[in-house]
Amino acid sequence: MSDAAAKLGMETAIAGVPEAVPHAPPAGHGPWGWVRANLFSSWLSAALTLVLAFLIARGLWSFVQWALVNAVWWTPENQSQACRALRGIGACWAVVTEKYRFILFATYPFDQQWRPALAIAIFVALFFVSALRRFRRKELFLVWVAALTLIAVLMWGGVLGLPYVPQERWGGLPVTLILATFGLALGFPLGILVALGRRSNLPAIKAVCVLYVELIRGVPLVSLLFMASVMFPLFLPEGMNVDKLLRAQIAIILFAGAYLAEVVRGGLQALPKGQYEGADSLGLSYWQKTGLIILPQALRLVIPPLVNTFIGFFKDTSLVLIIGIFDLLTAAKTAIVEPAWQAFGLEVFVVVAAIYFLFCFATSRYSQRLEAELNRTTRH
């Protein structure tokens, strides 16, 4: 932290000293007591409360005016005149009602869009089931395989009377979910292997793993995606062609692997040495020791940071916009390219932000609950 920042931290924290030092203020009784203790405990606090309340009220008021009162919810077929008249005064939600199919599914054939919609539902159900405690067992793996196969069938088609849809036509939310899910499902095992390799006492294996992790973590994801989109074709022999989406997917898996490896390594390091020595003294082989003793405990320790990393990746998949893959964000950006709707990017971005927020917020809440659960079980 810079010196100035340290000073600022100091000064601002001085005001916050009392909460770190409990001196049990008389809390008072009832709601009035609570208000006095939490909103008007001192002159400074009271002034702050009033200023903040004023700002929040004003902000909320103008937001309600813009988003609800003056908003245009619907316009006739692709005509934005009503919206243009209200530009800057009211939101044009009509752009969303007009374009929501494109934003969610992009260029997927219009009459077949129930298929990606169903795929989204399967994804959500899959995440939900995996999050439930009572489903945390080995059979879950089979559920994942089945669900992902079903999604592949739905998206591609070509069997069971479903018309074939090439990958270039996929887009929107399903692509975001596919990139994130496969990135994690394959990046996680890779990360575990690399983390084990980095802790290994075989120098050459350790060196390879360190090189991989540091190289990937030292450069931005954008440059890896560029690499996947322009350099990857040069790497392959003549005639061998890999689809653009798959190339981006590989970049994301490699990226996820490096970051997850560091999280897993944290867990491996946090495990008491006695666990390793105990396993050795039982005469277990390396893989028995790792699979039966070390990993189950180490992974449990790092569940909260793992979930946070997952959230990070879900957000990072939006970077494929830069190499022109149609994920949710790219579809949203493309939806407003049309001149009639060009001026209403804000509305589209607000809606897409809400979709991302929903996924990430739910996951982060889940992670907090897990953490609390974990703390309870390890303390006793």
Add this chain to the structure above:
Amino acid sequence: MRLSWSDRRFRGLVWQVLVVGSVAALAFWLWRNTVTNLDARHIATGFAFLKREAGMPIADALISYRPSDTYLRALVIGVLNTLRVAIVGIVLATLLGTAIGVARLSKNWLLAKVATVYVEVLRDIPLLLQLLFWYVVLQGLPAPRQALQPVTGVFVSNRGLLLPTIEWDALHGWVVLAGIVGIAGTLLYRRAARARQMADGKPRRVWPVALLLILGVPLAVNAALAVPWAVRWPELRGFNFAGGTALSPEYVALLLALTTYTAAFIAEIVRAGILSVSRGQWEAAQALGLRPGVILARIAMPQALRVIIPPLTSQYLNLTKNSSLAVAIGYQDIVSIANTMLNQTGQAIEGIAMIMLVFLTISLSISLLMNWYNARTALVGR
């Protein structure tokens, strides 16, 4: 070592040979394919193109640049642009993040809630989306003729942010030098004061001397040399502004997005750091009769920093790497310029290698700096 699978060392050797061998084989295979492909497509290799004319326009350049300059110069400008946004972003994000992190611990319920909502919302929306959002907001601002003027001399329009500047004069260098001398003198005085306190136990005031040295010396130099301080105000000429410093909307959008997004993460780190200092530490210090400011500076902060520094470092690295999203809105940072370059020359491998080299260098420098700082604040173990 025996040549048998039951020998641990032999097993280790076999594994290593296998792993290194397959990695090397893969690398060789990729390399050979690449050479064949480059040959087939008649793409040149090597870095000779760096001396060729770039021919790309660059809007944001810290040093003089014309499209007829070389690729090398264009890349240097890209690096400078990346550093410009990363360094300013790191400073601003640290300030904002610290403020929000402290606010989250405030006794004032409303302030704490506002800070919590800020963190939750900003953390759960992709940075790229926020960047595009800010860019759209900035482009929706009025044209230069109707520019907003929040403070006299500062103009906000869809062409970006305009600030008044001080006209540079050769004599300013002396004033800056005097300031540096003042800071150095203060540091020396502080060391001496510490040493004497260690000897006789009496604390000495540093701030009067610091004030005198840091403010007094440059002011004296300024008066002695009669340094001119001319301010150049931006003014509207025709359809755009002239004079002053112009920050492009791309730069402002990127800076805003990076700062506000990273601040949400820094806030959580700062909060965790402050909470990590146990109550007993505060109580013990209070029992010794220390003033709150001293408790914070000497007892709480050094311990909190130990928890804060490592994750803060990775946030700084993230911010720097995230500045590469600039390419999405057309701010010409290193990634954007290298991307244009590789499209023009077709030398993809060299272009991407340069991007990676630049970022690895920046990442390593930040890591080294922060590790050095961390080692200084770390607990001295037995």
